[in-house]
Amino acid sequence: MAVAMVQLTACGSDSAPTGSKITVETIGSPIIIGPILTNPTATATTTKTQTYRVSVTDPEGLPMNDIDLNFLGQFSNGQNINFGGAIGTATVTLSTSQKTGDFGFLDFKITSPYYSIGVPLSSPLNQTATPSATGGTLADDTYFFTVTALDYAGETIPSLPISAPVTNATTTTATGSVKLSWAAVPGATSYKVYGRSATLFPAAIGSLVIIDCSSTATPCPNPVTYTETGQDFPQGAAPPGSNTTGVGLNSIVGTAQATSGAAIATFGISF
Numbered sequence: 001m002a003v004a005m006v007q008l009t010a011c012g013s014d015s016a017p018t019g020s021k022i023t024v025e026t027i028g029s030p031i032i033i034g035p036i037l038t039n040p041t042a043t044a045t046t047t048k049t050q051t052y053r054v055s056v057t058d059p060e061g062l063p064m065n066d067i068d069l070n071f072l073g074q075f076s077n078g079q080n081i082n083f084g085g086a087i088g089t090a091t092v093t094l095s096t097s098q099k100t101g102d103f104g105f106l107d108f109k110i111t112s113p114y115y116s117i118g119v120p121l122s123s124p125l126n127q128t129a130t131p132s133a134t135g136g137t138l139a140d141d142t143y144f145f146t147v148t149a150l151d152y153a154g155e156t157i158p159s160l161p162i163s164a165p166v167t168n169a170t171t172t173t174a175t176g177s178v179k180l181s182w183a184a185v186p187g188a189t190s191y192k193v194y195g196r197s198a199t200l201f202p203a204a205i206g207s208l209v210i211i212d213c214s215s216t217a218t219p220c221p222n223p224v225t226y227t228e229t230g231q232d233f234p235q236g237a238a239p240p241g242s243n244t245t246g247v248g249l250n251s252i253v254g255t256a257q258a259t260s261g262a263a264i265a266t267f268g269i270s271f
Helices: none
Strands: 002-009 021-033 047-057 068-071 095-100 105-113 128-132 141-150 162-166 177-182 190-197 206-212 224-228 252-260 263-270
Touching: 021 252, 021 263, 047 252, 047 263, 128 141, 128 162, 141 177, 162 177, 190 224, 206 224
Parallel strands: 002 252
Antiparallel strands: 002 068, 021 047, 047 105, 095 105, 128 177, 141 162, 141 190, 177 224, 190 206, 252 263
């Protein structure tokens, strides 16, 4: 979340007299320009722009054309966003544009980068694997698992694989399963479970399943659990070798003040 501090001040000789009124309103919805928003990157150039209109009327309600826009300071470093410098290889700047109308209003726009670099997720900890002779279709074998955490930007590296030896009641019927458990990772939107068996998939661990925890109505519990019954097979790529989490979409929140002669108005900036 980036924080703004803006001041609008009067200009010219016809400052608003006592009893004048300042009104501030947003014009339209924020305009977002850039790459796919559900996967921001530190080198993306996605921006978000909101237009505001400030109007001044005298005590009789007649419009006045006596207002200007000035910045006091700059956006603060709310989520390690450097609005005046570079993030990764992308150079980004805070910008505004304004127009003083003929009938007592001024339109201005605030444009900011629409991503932020936050704290990367940690790899899931306290992973356990508990084998069972019932509950699935796993054959006698030793099974290996590891789990990664994901956010909207990327995926963590896995912790060391854990193993579980499945021994069925008979050698003719495969009825085994393995219950996995791990501590929930704050900020994670989902988890990816990787696995392999010593016999069928001895070379490398492959992706088994993705567990979605993004729903606010039914979030994942802590600890998070998953039971491998034999319905999911290792496939796809192995776990990543680097942590690509920690980049997200940011909000612009702050306070502004408009003045014109004796009139003053404090209003919020939020988009």
